[in-house]
Amino acid sequence: MRVLIAPGHFSGTLTAGEAARAVADGWRTRAPGDELDLAPVADGGTGFVDVLHAALGGDLVALAVRDPSGGTVPAAVLLAGDTAYVESAQACAPGPGDPARAEAATSYGVGELVAAAVATGARRVVVGVGASAATDGGAGLLAALGARADRALDGGPAALAGVGEVDLSAARAAVAGVELVVAHDVPIPLTGLFGTTKAAGVERGIAEERVPAVDGLLEGWAAAAGRRTSLEPGAGAGGGVGFGLLLLGAAGVPGVDLVLDALGLEDRARAADLVVTGEGRLDFASRAGKAPHGVAQVATRAVRPCVVVAGEVLVGTREMRTMGVETAYSVVDVAGREAALAEPYDALARTAARVARAWSR
Structure with a gap:
């Protein structure tokens, strides 16, 4: 039997590559004769550059950029042909939830990554936009590229209170002549009921009672910088990093689609009898551009069954079927929460191994 193993990362525990190897190791204990094709995937968030480097080759350029709290963090630009790939999560990865720090967290380092990618001479710069500690609407990113305003742009959402005048001319000049692409993990707008603060503000450390206020700060920022652009799909990705890039003329695409195309996953699915994917938590958000949904859609087009292995499974059978998933297995249910962590x-x-027992011939 031929099995395509294509998981995303398991947040805080395993990279996509580690997850793929773990699934393969477990599978072989039950079905050692099966042919396994490992294809770790990403959706624009954590692991975007690593997955593409494994798929495309190319050269990694190491550098250090500002982290969300003003320190420094290592990051990399992937050069493959005339395209440079960067990952917002490398510069702006989520950390421990601290309400005070969350409202001051900046995406400045992502802008430094973009500037470094442009400086390589690449004709096209693709930014994977996903997991983020900052909810600043991309203001920090724009500041790193030269944007100016009547408020500090690198002080997080709290610093945007009362912003009225924004000058993006220097930032646009910094990326002139380069094709910018936002490879977003979720196609959400910047603000409102389905915006970035409502969707993930608490996960980034914003106090629940402060979510409406922070959303209001981003509303003011959007009004000053580009209200229409703030409504575009992907503007809210990465805490609004998507918005900052869209203001510079970037085109938005689902990150998972870009990665799956680079991996040639549809052809690999057709060559398999079963597709196995996974992530840390399979929930309603998984349907909005996350890795398992993208893989399941590929499996559907290839007319192959798709099974999910997730840390936790928080959706029912009906929801799974709408995603193109036959069934899902929870690591917490099989191994226990303590062991899973x-x-x-x-x-x-x-x-x-349990999945293999049920699905392998």
Whole structure:
């Protein structure tokens, strides 16, 4: 039997590559004769550059950029042909939830990454936009590229209070002549009921009672910088990094689609008998551009069954079927929550062994 193993990352525990290897190790304990094709995937968030580097080759240019709190963090630009790829999560990765720090967190480092990518001479710069500690509407990113305003743009959403005048001319000049692409993980707008603060503000450390106020700050920022652009799909990705890039003329695409095309996943799915994908948590948000949904759609087009292995499964059978998923297995249910967190690789492998017992011929 031929099995395509194409998981995304398991947040905080396993990279996509580690998850793929864990599933393969567990599968082999039950079905050692099966042919396994490992294809770790990403959706624009964490692991975007690593997955593309494995798929496309190319050269990694290492650098250090500002982190959301003003320190420094290592990051990289991937050069493949005339295209440079960067990942917002490398510069702006989520950390411990601290309400005070969350409202001051900046995406400035993402702008430094974009500037470094442009400086390589690449004709096209693709920015994977997903997991983020900042909810600043991309203001910090724009500041790093030269934008100016009547308020500080690199002080997080709190610093945007009362912003009225924004000058993006220097930032636009900094990327002139370069094709910009936003590879977003979720196609949400910047503000409102389905915006970035409502969707993930609490996860970034914003106090729940402060969510409406922070959303209001982003509303003011959007009014000053480009209200119409703030409504575009992907403007809210990465805490609004998508918005900052769209203001510079970037085109938005689902990150998972870009990655799956680079991996040639549709042809690989047609060559398989079963597709296995996964992520840390399968929930309603998984239907909005996340890795398992993208993989399941590929499996559907290839007319192959798709099974999900997730840390937790928080959707029912009906929701799974609308995603193109036959069934899903929870690591927490199989191995227990303590083991899933303390020994995530082994716990995922044990769960994959159970899947193999049920699905392998």
